[in-house]
Amino acid sequence: MKKYRDVYLDYAATTPVIPEVLDAMLPYLRDKFGNPSSIHKFGQETRAAIEIARDDIAKILNARQSEIYFTSGGTESINFALIGSALTIRAETGKDEIITSLAEHHATLETCKYLETQGFKVLYLKPDKDGIINVENLISSITNKTALISLIHINNETGSINPVKEISEITSERKIIFHLDAVQSFGKTKIDLKELKVDLLSASSHKIYGPKGAGFLFIRTETPISPIIFGGSQERNRRGGTENVPGIIGMAKAAQIINSKIEENHDRVLNIKNYFLKKLEQFNEYILFNSPKEKSSPYILNISFNPEHFEVDENTLIMNFAIRGVACSSGSACTSGVLEPSHVLLSMGFDEKRSSSAVRFSFSHLTSEDEIDYTIEVISDIIQILKANAK
Numbered sequence: 001m002k003k004y005r006d007v008y009l010d011y012a013a014t015t016p017v018i019p020e021v022l023d024a025m026l027p028y029l030r031d032k033f034g035n036p037s038s039i040h041k042f043g044q045e046t047r048a049a050i051e052i053a054r055d056d057i058a059k060i061l062n063a064r065q066s067e068i069y070f071t072s073g074g075t076e077s078i079n080f081a082l083i084g085s086a087l088t089i090r091a092e093t094g095k096d097e098i099i100t101s102l103a104e105h106h107a108t109l110e111t112c113k114y115l116e117t118q119g120f121k122v123l124y125l126k127p128d129k130d131g132i133i134n135v136e137n138l139i140s141s142i143t144n145k146t147a148l149i150s151l152i153h154i155n156n157e158t159g160s161i162n163p164v165k166e167i168s169e170i171t172s173e174r175k176i177i178f179h180l181d182a183v184q185s186f187g188k189t190k191i192d193l194k195e196l197k198v199d200l201l202s203a204s205s206h207k208i209y210g211p212k213g214a215g216f217l218f219i220r221t222e223t224p225i226s227p228i229i230f231g232g233s234q235e236r237n238r239r240g241g242t243e244n245v246p247g248i249i250g251m252a253k254a255a256q257i258i259n260s261k262i263e264e265n266h267d268r269v270l271n272i273k274n275y276f277l278k279k280l281e282q283f284n285e286y287i288l289f290n291s292p293k294e295k296s297s298p299y300i301l302n303i304s305f306n307p308e309h310f311e312v313d314e315n316t317l318i319m320n321f322a323i324r325g326v327a328c329s330s331g332s333a334c335t336s337g338v339l340e341p342s343h344v345l346l347s348m349g350f351d352e353k354r355s356s357s358a359v360r361f362s363f364s365h366l367t368s369e370d371e372i373d374y375t376i377e378v379i380s381d382i383i384q385i386l387k388a389n390a391k
Helices: 019-028 041-061 074-093 106-117 135-141 164-174 245-259 262-283 314-323 343-347 352-356 369-390
Strands: 068-071 097-101 121-125 146-152 177-181 200-204 215-219 287-289 300-305 358-362
Touching (some): 041 068, 041 245, 068 074, 074 106, 074 215, 106 121, 106 146, 121 135, 135 164, 164 177, 245 262, 262 300, 262 369, 300 369, 314 358, 314 369, 343 352, 352 358
Parallel strands (some): 097 121, 097 146, 177 200
Antiparallel strands (some): 068 215, 200 215, 287 300, 300 358
């Protein structure tokens, strides 16, 4: 019997907490336990740590410390950005139109659906065949009622990169609030918020080797927004609830480490992806590439098993990989297990069969060529099984 091994190629779903991050967190799980809202020594100790973490993240983004708001993760940050700003803008200006895309993460799409129930009109732009928003189409969709535009920076399923700098210049000029979902880009590509004129930016800790349960929302000064979580006066009265101190400390430490190695990690991961792509050429008639060749993140590769040769769904594929020790996904980890074709691939113009036989591999600077070699062996095994079943 062939011996299987564990290979993790699902870094877009989550990443391991690195030792330096855990070391930074441990004191706040043991001795430094004070509530940051308390005025005594124990509380002020953790309050100071939170503000240092806030300053660390602000410096990475070239933003003001007062513009960073801690949340429980990417999904909450996106909800906060969209609901908090849309309701406030409508109340102040009467504008009630939102522009997003069909290829967004479900955190954005489901929040937009909710806003539609609250009377907002949402326009869902169709991306091009590479999963990228056409700027001219976006411009032509803007009206005098457009309150907010929300787009993903790097697509979580395909790695497609949207032209967000160009779009931010347009939204800034037209005074339209622009929210950027940077969950898959923060820590992987340099973001300078003095140059990138977005008003709101969402990010998550566990995508950058930090702990789960922590994230942040950048809110540019004077951006109209209201809280969506009520209770205490935390986060300058914009997000009630006792702060997740260990999570915040860990996230800031992870952000510092990963952002200090952005170029080095990018180059290493690009080499790994190119190595994988070269190896995949041997299956050329059986494998279809869904991630674009250009304007794509090196951290993500999406492929389909050619439905002209096989009739197989993504969950069966993922199970076959998992049995052989390879961790990958059928798209967003948030929707894995749902027997539906990828909404991202459908929006790019692929048919249901191709969109239902897709697998996402996502890489890290920790990924080795040896792990890629083993994954290629597994793909070969799966193709042989599918070919036998197709006879």
